[in-house]
Amino acid sequence: MKKIKSVLILVLFFTTLFSFAQQGPAVPKIKISGKVVEKISKQPLEYATITFLAPNNPKPVAGGITNATGEFDIEVNPGIYDIKIEFISFKLNEFKQKNLQKTTSLGLISLEEDANQLNEVIIRSEKTTVEIKLDKKVYNVGNDLMVKGGTVSDVLDNIPSVAVDVEGNISLRGNENVRVLIDGRPSNAINIAEALRLIPADAIEKVEVITNPSARYDAEGGGGLLNIILKKGKNQGLNGTIIASAGYPENYGLSGTLNYKSKNFNLFTTQGYNDRSNPGNAFTNSRYLNKDNTTRNYVNETRENERDNKGYNGNFGMEWYLSESVSWTNTFNYRKSNGINVDNVFQNNYDAGFNYDYTRNRINLENSDSENVEFATNFTKKFKKDGHKLTIDGSFSTNDDINDALITDTATNTSVVKFDNTINNQTQSRNLLQMDYVLPFGKGSQFEAGYRGDFSELLTDYRVDNDGVINQNFTNTLEYKEKVNAIYTQYGVKINKFSALFGLRFEDSNIEINQLATNDFNTKKYNNFFPSAFFTYEISDESSASLSYSRRIQRPRGRMLNPFSNLSSNINIFVGNPDLDPAFSDAIDFGYIKRWEKLTFNTSLYVNKTTDVFQFARRESGDFVVDIIDGEDTVVNGEVTQINGGQDTRTPIIISSPINLATEYRVGFEFTLNYSPFKWWKLNSNFNFFRNETQGDFTYTDFKNNEIVQNFDNVATSWSTRLTSKITLPYKIDWQTNATYNGPQNNAQGRSLGVFAANIAFSKDILKDKGTLSFNVSDVFNSRKRMMETFLPGTVDSYSEMQWRVRQFNLSFTYRFNKPKNEREQPKRNQGDNEGDYQG
Structure with missing residues (x-):
């Protein structure tokens, strides 16, 4: 002391x-x-x-x-x-x-x-939860009480500039074209949103938010990068942490980290098991229109979701110090989960005068199993000159997802019970090879070059049978193959207070999208240059300014391409588009950072131009859900042509599908503040405002062979803000509060409404500071919902709300042995894409 x-x-x-x-x-x-x-x-x-x-x-x-x-x-x-x-x-x-x-x-x-000090449990000065740097923000997970007992999605949703919507989609500064990396490597998960909900927050050490990456990084991700860094033991000797948690709705978890470090090697492992229940709900109230926009009928659809998931997450690794200048690290990661999702959908039907007709009930009982296996290796050679090094990385992984669902369909106006069975089997393999070489020379100069090969294959087998008969309209086998070879070079120089970094990346892409059921084969080959440039000026020891440019790409994958993936609702159906082209973005960012004794201020002005941007378009399919009472019917192209002695009730099927839509311009500014007015009070706030302009027309041929042109020209502004407060109360009780607001935003077919949400947490150290007891409430006001208004002239006028997870309460207990409470943050030997960044 x-x-x-x-x-x-x-x-x-x-x-x-x-x-x-x-x-x-x-x-x-x-x-x-x-x-x-x-x-x-x-x-x-x-x-x-x-x-x-x-x-x-x-x-x-x-x-x-x-x-x-x-x-x-x-x-x-x-x-x-x-x-x-x-x-x-x-x-x-x-x-x-x-x-x-x-x-x-x-x-x-x-x-x-000092081994003597390492064996003592002592209180050390705590690092700020969010470290603000000129080119990125680093979020230290261990200091955040909000995510105890939560998942990686909860972690990301607490990070300035990052938002996670109710469906798990991630956006950075309002842009959903975000590349997610784990330890510097692309995630092998087939559905990244679902995968991040399965990895416990306790397995994460920190997250790096990089809004405008250099040429060294993957060109993927027009909106920027999120690098999730997993825990790896680093303290001398044997030490570790055990965390147990329980919550309501039912939520149990047990995880631990353990490492043993000696002079010649470091052994580390993270193990975790969780059993989570995530009840949710949604509704869509729709007024279906005639061509003159008069009312045809109404359908009010409500749904209740009961999701139960059990998951295991573990890794084993060894870092071997072959010499003072050579190290070799091997890590084995394994994730396994299975779950049950009961989706109970009620559709109340009304006539044009809003008089009740009947109710349809669809119960979707879905079982899911997922298994992910990955082996990663890293070799690092450091030469005599400081900063001169060679790193070689390899990653080899497989991911299997199996989802099968039994859909029971009944209606109050008929005694007929219909059964639909859907099976969605997905298998993905990914192999990644990378080599990076860094050579400092002269005074303040650095040369860097490297190669990266990313090879992945995804096979999706989706089948639907109606009452035992295969429905060919919703059955397909999609084969997706992606081969991306990339080389890059960078040169950095620092002259007095001025630094510059110039980079150029070349990527050769070979994409195959094959629909095996219809023998529809599609190959897309393209190669592109991705330049980048970064300029930094140190105004003083406390302030700096930067200007950066980069070109990036967003390739469509998974659900975006797959024509069929879900049939839980039979009147609102999402359909992927196998013919989607990649979107390209040019990004310019001007940043400024200023540090005072108790305050750090960081602001940036950014401009993005994206061509062939993805847009979700809703349209009438031409098919109808048809209920016939006491009669027989004939259906041709969705039109009932004959009814024998029965009453016809029809509801049009609305399809939502992604399209390439011309050009998008995005301009905005954000600022982040870290403020510690007193030793016992820390504040962090973030504000982001952006203007989004879309220019383009969507042309398609409808079910009557008419060419339809939808104008998607739209100008929208939106903003979001976040405030986190951490206060140390008497008796050393920590109290943390987090509040966020995402403002409303217009689009060409409607608008999303503003959403406010708040979280609260408390913690207390016990057992002579070897243990910590934490309690948190996620979504205190139960207000975290997606609210949408949609208007398609001559088709439908609707309002919807979706809440993926209701308010949750969590209690967790952390026990540390041979490890300080606030372990020092020591840079890792290897963190994938982080290594070799030019510091200036």
């Missing part, structure tokens, strides 16, 4: 002492620089403290801390100094009686971990 107090005192009085040191005759100062790293792994140590003391004088005369790359650059007067380099839980490194008469580099300074 004495060492900790010393560090705090140094930081608190640094400015005053430094100013005293400047008094007296003006003497030209010299710069003393160097880099502080961990002795075994050679990884940089951020926030290490460097102190200059005059001989035989205990008072420091100058000092500073290291930056994110472990480097420091401190001005002192020429003289003889004792220099101390310190980092909490590491042994002190000292230079005694160092004669400094000119600008000098102390070179690479290694610190060794």
Whole structure:
């Protein structure tokens, strides 16, 4: 504790002492620089403290801390100094009686971990939950009380600039074209939204939000990148954490992390099991229209969802230090889940005068099984020159999803019971190879080059049978093959306070989309250049400005391409489009960051232009749901042509499908604040405003062979804001509150309404700070819903609400052994796409 107090005192009085040191005759100062790293792994140590003391004088005369790359650059007067380099839980490194008469580099300074301190459970200064940097934001999951007992989706939904809608779709600054990486690699999940709901939040260490990536990253993701970094043990010796949680509606979880680190290797594992219930609900009230927009009839559809899922998530890994400059890491990841989803749909039918006719009830009983296996390997070679290195990565994975559903269809106006059975089997394999080479040279310059090969295959077998008869209209086998080979190069240079990074990426894409049931084969081959440029100017030690440009791509996948994937509603059907082309985006971002003692302010102005943008269009299919009472019918192209002694009741089927729609322009600005008015109170807020302009017409041929042109020209503005407050109450009880609001937004076929939601959490350390008890409430006001208004002239006028998950309560208990409560955040040896970023 004495060492900790010393560090705090140094930081608190640094400015005053430094100013005293400047008094007296003006003497030209010299710069003393160097880099502080961990002795075994050679990884940089951020926030290490460097102190200059005059001989035989205990008072420091100058000092500073290291930056994110472990480097420091401190001005002192020429003289003889004792220099101390310190980092909490590491042994002190000292230079005694160092004669400094000119600008000098102390070179690479290694610190060794102090085993005695590591075995003590001590309270350390807690890092801010959200670290704001000029080019990205880093969200440290371990400090967030809101996500205890939750999933990765809950984690992402608490991050500034990121939003997760009720269906699990992720958007960044209002843009849904987001690339999600796990440890720097694309996720192998077939349905990424569902996969993120299965991985427990306890398995995540932090998330990086990169709004405008450089050429080093995948060009995929027009809206930016989210890099989810999994936990890997890093402390010396044997240590770990166990977390147990329970909640209402029924929610149980047990997870743990364990690692053993020695001089030659590091063994680590994360294991977790959860049993979750996620009840939800939705309704759609529709007024069906004649061609003159008069009312044809009404259908009010309500649904209740009961989702129960059991899942296991685990990984085993070993990092082997072959020498001081060579390491080899191998990791095996395995996820297994199974669930039951009961979707109970009621359709109340009314005539044109809103007089009740009858009720149809569809019960969709769905069983799902998912299994994901991945092996990842990394080889890192560091050369003598600091920053000079070669990394080779490989990832090989398979994912199997099986979903089968029995749909029971009854109606109050008939005694006939209909049965539909749907089977959706999906198998995906993904192989990834990557090599990156980084070469610093000269003073402040760096060259980088690399290769990446991403090869994936997805086979989707979707079948529907109606009362035992295969329905060919909804049965298909889709084969999707993607081969993307990429090479890139980057050059970075720093001249005084100005930094520049230029990059160029080339990607060759070979895509096959084959509908095997209809022998419809489609191959798309294209290759593209993706340039990027980043400029940064350090206005002062506390403020910087940047300007960046990048070109990116968004390839359609999965549900977007598959013509058939769900039949839970027989009147509102989603249909994929196998002929979708990729969308291309050009992004410009101007950023500014300013730091004060208690406040960090970060703002950016961004402009995006996207061609062939994806848009969801609703249209009348020409088919009807037909109920015949006491009669027989003949149906041709959706039209009932003959009824023998019965009453005809028809409801048109509305199809929603993605299309390529001309051009989209998006301009906006956002700002993020980190503010600590007192030691016991931390505030984080984010505000984002954007204007979205769409230009394009959708032309299609309807069921009567008429060419229909829908004009999708639309201008919409929207905004969102988020506020997180963390307060330390008496008796060391932490209280965290999170509130978000996503504003309304118009589109060409209607509008989405604004949504407000709030979460609250409390935690208390117990068992001499070895344990933590946390309680949180997700969606306190039960208000997190998607609300939509849709108007299609001559077809339908509707209003809908969907709540994927109702309000939840969670209680969790965390126990740590041989591990500090607030473990220091040490950079990883390898985090995929993170490695090799030019620091400037």
